[in-house]
Amino acid sequence: MDFIAVIRDGFLAMIGPVTAAYAVSAVSLNLQFGYTGLLNFGQVAFMMVGAYGTAITVEAGGSLWLGIPVGILTAVLLGLLLGLPTLRLRADYLAITTIALAEALRLIVRSSWAEPLTNGVFGIQGFADAFFDLNPFPGGAVYGVGTWTVTGRSLWMMIVSWTVVLLVVLLIRRLIKSPWGRVMRAIREDEDAARSLGKNVFGYKLQSLMIGGAIGAVSGILLAIEQQNVTPDAYLPRLTFILYVIVILGGAGTILGPVIGALVFQFVFFGFDSLMASAQANIDWVGDILSPAEAGQVKLILVGVGLMLLMIFRPQGMMGDLNESLIDDH
Amino acid sequence: MTIDPNALADVAAVPGVAKPDPIVTIDGLERSFGGVHAVNVDHLEIQRGTITSLIGPNGAGKTTLFNLISGFDEPDNGEWDLDGGGLVGISAYQVARRGMVRTFQLTKSLARLTVMENMHVADQTNPGETLRGALFGGWRKAEDEATEKATALLERFGLTHMADEFAGSLSGGQRKLLEVARALMVDPDVIMLDEPMAGVNPALTQSLLHHITGLREDGMTVIFIEHDMDVVQEISDWVVVLAEGSVIAEGPPASIGSNEIVIDAYLGRTHREEEE
Amino acid sequence: MALALLAVPAMALADGEAIGGTLIATTDDERVPVEGVLISVEQDGTLVGDSTSDAEGKWLVPVPGAGTYTVRLDVSTLPDGVGLTNADSDVLEDIVVQEGRQRTVLFPLGEGSTTSPPPYQRFGSLLFAGLKLGAVIALSAVGLSLIYAVTGLVNFAHGEMVTLGAVLTYFFSTSVAGPGWSLFIAGAAAVALGAGFGWVQDRGLWRPLRKRRMGLVAMMVVSIGLSFALRYLILVMFGGTRKLYDEFTGQTPIDFFGIPVVPKNLITIVVGVVVLALVGLFLQRTRIGTALRAVSDNPDLSESSGIDVDKVVTLTWVMAGGLAALGGLFFGLTEAVQWDMGFRLLLLIFAAVVLGGLGTAYGAMLGAFVVGIAVEMSTLIFPSELKSAVGLIVLIIMLLVRPQGLLGTRERIG
Known part of the structure; x- marks a missing residue:
């Protein structure tokens, strides 16, 4: 058993661009869930729309730098369309509608009907060359010490995506620390009270959904650029649920919680992969019980159990204030 | 505007009677739940600058009436206005902005906001509450002014020492006080209090009563x-x-105490639970 | 290193997986390639691609990767005088493609005449399919709606209760590791275990959480965790492939007023309607049913008027568990048993309960049949791969037009 390798694999995954993209998406989900109290279970749709908006624009002959704002604006529009019918309804209706809409959208994107635009199940590849052309690091070169290395391509992607994380966190911090953010938190606590005090609750929720949607799109675009690939089956509902795990793990309603959550989650998730691979190679009975594919599935079982335990025993997450979570609402 | 304390002296004690200077007027307001009339008010006027009590047995429709005129529920029929401005189809937050603020039977303190933050949320003038203001700043001055106003109100309601505590950590009575103080941050013309005394200990009741008469003054x-x-x-x-x-x-x-109809209404029928 | 594991599957097309074959009609010792026949490949009901056979009868459909696919031959494109040797074999299910490999499949063709069914027959078949799907959704949805009515919880793990019913039935009846019971006994055992699982869930998880006064949103998130854990647990135990029960497969359709109906689908509809009627009678006519309705109207008032709310809630969970397992049993019977079948159905269950009015038992039943029929009928207009999307879009339109649902009252919405 090579535990150093396990930690290395977890660590390299943790600092990678995928973690940064998840952190961005978690920050946006946190604005909606942690600060406004909105149960958006269709986060993955905003990511998908952002990524496809970008990829399709490039496919149609536009530049990547046009595609990115197109993707973001499409997601804002989706937030508006989704919010208008549902934000007046109770929280559970929003949850049901958002998950349903996200899945319906994925099915449509995947269908032969939309194929002229989306290329169906095969998706769109190789639309982000313009981004990698700007890479100042030689793509093939390797950076790091010993086996703790990343390629030049990854390094470039990491620098950009973690910069985006920083910017998004600063933006949310500015918003949340303002009177606007205070109204959002008031709505989370009791929307009728906010309404009785003259606050346009519907308008604020819509803003939360649209701003969150835009940031979600940014996350989807980062992932798509990193993979140079968009395919509909990357946007299954389970990605939304994993983002919830990340937000709750880090601490819903805290500025840095989602980022910490993403780092820890990715470290554990990929460290576990490496640990299982190492165990299967070195310990006979582990290999006998679980195939590598099954080990991946066991990991997802643990994600589910982890979410339940977190919610029951530490709902404030890692960054949250225990006192705050113990306050009696009634 | 001067308020005549004896304005109601010559008004007849008849349901639906006209008042000399009504601030709220209700006409033909109806709301039913599953075929049962919860509210069916033919005509009602509320005199400006007075304290008007709404009483009635459980299930009489008092809270429903509050919900309707404050925009929290929609009537099946009817109209009502505030100071001559019609309120039909006006949403709850706009009713509050027009100067009619309500409180709730079960207090709605914003538990994970501090008492001072609760007060700030009720301020109507802060430019930092818009997205543009939040992004580009320039709201500090309004914030400081609101803090000043809130501090004075908290002082008046004896909540100064709790200003930086979470509202969720207040006692039941303190929450009632906070809710009234918070409503006053809106600078309302009309304030609607839904059972402000319920669950408040007797010592605090007197102080609350004192505050309510103070509002009229x-x-x-x-x-x-x-x-x-x-x-x-x-x-x-x-x-x-x-x-x-x-x-x-x-x-x-x-x-009212000697009114036969009222005594019948209170004693002569089985009590139902109040519809919330 | 597979940093991308979660986000995106392996680069599509990289390995050139495909399904293909050659269409040859064998007539009187003569072998003739058949040209111009449309073959389509689907995965989980979604079209992956199609191909028309060339002059040599060859066709090839590239697929996005290794996996299990369904291959369909469009009978209406066969030339006159050519037909499938076995009329039922126009659809080949569970075609497994391995990584980097091309898979060849055969459609034996011979003499025969095929005519496309008259419109009323197509319409009738779809109506039946809709009723069947509606019955499956209704059985599953009633429990979800009742749980919501008595506890306020939207249980995201309800889909896994459906899957459990199918998987247990498969285990008891068909699995080599199981006892090999007949489907009837296996199904009864699965429903009993499903009901038992409802009891265990309530006593072991939800009741303690209610006692801790956990918020409904938090409980909903817990149910998502449970759904996740159960789904992948079933995947580990059961595997990822679609499986069929060993009985009632490949039934020949019977003629029902001119419409060909597979008997097991008819049984599903009949049993579904009977069970739903019994649930209705139970709610209306029995003391405990009345208590259940009282609790859903107002739990506090029921508590104070002497109803044992905890008992009623537990009973609701037991019922919901049993009904969901029954729904899963039939879902497995009429389609196939798969680890994520319940989660796929869950979205249609949501559509049904919101359509009918969240928290109303009869609304859920009505909504289920409306969704089932809408989903199947939609194939008259839209490609069949958009079936599920249609169900979900019905839900969204409903929320726009009448958010309280068909049978809900205005008080139920925010």
């Missing part, structure tokens, strides 16, 4: 729902009695 119109007849007799200028959704009697407090 500041020129506000107070409409409040109350069960305790002693309280009603003590502070109201006018009493409106609801039963099964309709106004069955109204008049000065002294005329």
